[in-house]
Amino acid sequence: MEKNSGNNNKLVPQVSSKRATSYDVARLAGVSQSAVSRCFKTGASVSVKTREKVRKAADELGYQPNAIARGLITRRSNIVAVVITEFTTLNYPEMTSRLNEHLAKHDIHILLFTVGPQSDMTVVLDQIWQYQVDGIIASAPFSEAEIQRCAKRGIPLVFYNRICNDSAVSTVGCDHAEGVKILIDRLVRDGAKRFVVLSGPDDSAVARERLRGATEQIELHRLSMSVLGGDYTYESGVRLTQQVIDGSSLPDAFVCANDVMAIACIDTLRGADLAVPEDVKVVGFDGITVGQWHAYQLTTIEQPLDRMIEATVSMLLERIEDITLPAEKRLFAGKYIDGASA
Amino acid sequence: MEKNSGNNNKLVPQVSSKRATSYDVARLAGVSQSAVSRCFKTGASVSVKTREKVRKAADELGYQPNAIARGLITRRSNIVAVVITEFTTLNYPEMTSRLNEHLAKHDIHILLFTVGPQSDMTVVLDQIWQYQVDGIIASAPFSEAEIQRCAKRGIPLVFYNRICNDSAVSTVGCDHAEGVKILIDRLVRDGAKRFVVLSGPDDSAVARERLRGATEQIELHRLSMSVLGGDYTYESGVRLTQQVIDGSSLPDAFVCANDVMAIACIDTLRGADLAVPEDVKVVGFDGITVGQWHAYQLTTIEQPLDRMIEATVSMLLERIEDITLPAEKRLFAGKYIDGASA
DNA sequence: CTGAAAGCGCTTACAG
DNA sequence: CTGAAAGCGCTTACAG
CATH class of the missing domain: 3.40.50.2300 (Response regulator)
Structure with a gap:
């Protein structure tokens, strides 16, 4: 019924290329803008007839409510x-x-x-x-x-x-500390007596927690331990492990701050012809996918992501x-x- | 100077707990709301004096312009x-x-x-x-x-x-196809004649490109090849490699759709007491960190991320x-x- | 350089 | 169930 009026109506949408607004949909559907708004609100009371008209018009114009405008008011x-x-x-x-x-x-x-x-x-x-x-x-x-x-x-x-x-x-x-304690207990049960802990970065509270777990549990068993400071990276794992290999004596087990360092540790030990776990045991933390690959089969604690x-x-x-x-x-x-x- | 007037002024901000708006800042600074707006627009012409007053008021109220409202209009x-x-x-x-x-x-x-x-x-x-x-x-x-x-x-x-x-x-x-071709050329130069290609998922266009590169280059050299369909995962790499090991004859080289499959391939070959690269060569694609770790030292193409x-x-x-x-x-x-x- | 005013595209009482 | 109207917090001509 409505004639194609000119631009004298301030509600006339800029039809060309502009994104459709609820006003555009309202005009096309022949309802009020409020009605359009209600149709896009779940639970609002709109008659089936109105809803259908609006749906059709919205589809035709490719209308989607503007979340930015909605956010402003809600x-x-x-x-x-x-x-x-x-x-x-x-x-x-x-x-x-x-x-x-x-x-x-x-x-x-x-x-x-x-x-x-x-x-x-x-x-x-x-x-x-x-x-x-x-x-x-x-x-x-x-x-x-x-x-x-x-x-x-x-x-x-x-x-x-x-x-x-x-x-x-x-x-x-x-629970990082608790997880490490489980690992330590396991290692102790398998006869490990001397530990080397490859720790994570000092500025990481998580790394400190893991270190605390290791320290406390090893002390609890009255066993000996030395801590080398790493930073979670593969490179630091290699460097620290090599440092231990070059030293006077090998520990029974490496307790690593994360899986990546544990994997680096295993690689480095194997590179020095040491068998894992026969010569030295290694444990990690995180449960990353790579750790479960055949080459490593890492003993670790998996975080329940x-x-x-x-x-x-x-x-x-x-x-x-x-x-x-x-x-x-x-x-x-x-x-x-x-x-x-x- | 301004008295603490009641709520009769519609510009009065809901002082308690509400986030400050540009009107709140304007009132506190004793300028118009437009002035506040301008202060947060780079390049707008505002006097030093106004800017300073506004800055102070904004700091006091913890004001940050509302990007949602801004987005609506800009x-x-x-x-x-x-x-x-x-x-x-x-x-x-x-x-x-x-x-x-x-x-x-x-x-x-x-x-x-x-x-x-x-x-x-x-x-x-x-x-x-x-x-x-x-x-x-x-x-x-x-x-x-x-x-x-x-x-x-x-x-x-x-x-x-x-x-x-x-x-x-x-x-x-x-350029996946081109990258694979470089790898193939390298393998051919090292004497490889029979290839097994462990491909990626069919529905990945990238995987198809890599396969195309392999196929074309191997054909160019008039060498033989067989393709086994994988899906980029470690597990598929293991399965397909094992399949080849269990078969009648070993190829000279495995061309894998990605590094993860190549790593799986290496693990599986080693598990069968085959030496890489002495017995069989393996190449991957992607240049992921893990591939460069000591255990693998993968020959691959690194994507310039x-x-x-x-x-x-x-x-x-x-x-x-x-x-x-x-x-x-x-x-x-x-x-x-x-x-x-x- | 500054302020009053219009308007972005919505939601939501409010009255019918 | 429906529509007219106010208002969310900004930006931006416009006039001074």
């Missing part, structure tokens, strides 16, 4: 910030896509932020504020002040595999719904992998 | 969608954070989307439309129709390591600035890694 962006460090260990990058799969089920998307050694966390937080994210999942170091900034903003924050014992903040992690990811997502979603929920720390036990390296 | 979200598949090969997850580092320099952020076998790409594209992204980087299969949908929307699209020869769309990739990432970002940014730019395909040569497995 104050829910359905975006969660994921903060990771630039130099990720072998299993961390995977975490991002796994998180995404879980969050996607709730129509929530991930906006990615990386912090490097030179990039200031303050700058990253400012950017996060700008995007009005509904929550933050962090697998990067936050200072207490930075944690407080999130709290003050009312943005829920959950840490993934970060140790924040001294702060009342939600975390999901793996699935459970951890799931817990992270559900803890964050709960707190997005109810910001007053108290902080919670969830620690999962790792799974002992009975490989052939110990 | 029609630039400064968000780029990155679409990846759920089951990523070993080096793909890293891509995401590398892309992010490059894009962050331009104040652009990544909104992550994963597509799985069951999740419809149509749904993902709808979600992408909703977030008004400025561009799309895809490392997942798009149909021609889906590519056209992006074009129709006016959203620039760049593919990362995807072969789309039959479509006028921008892509960045590695840095260059590829950089090219992807710059091609996309150019097209965000000027959507009329023609599609472009950039193919980088891989780097021959002279390992010890061939």
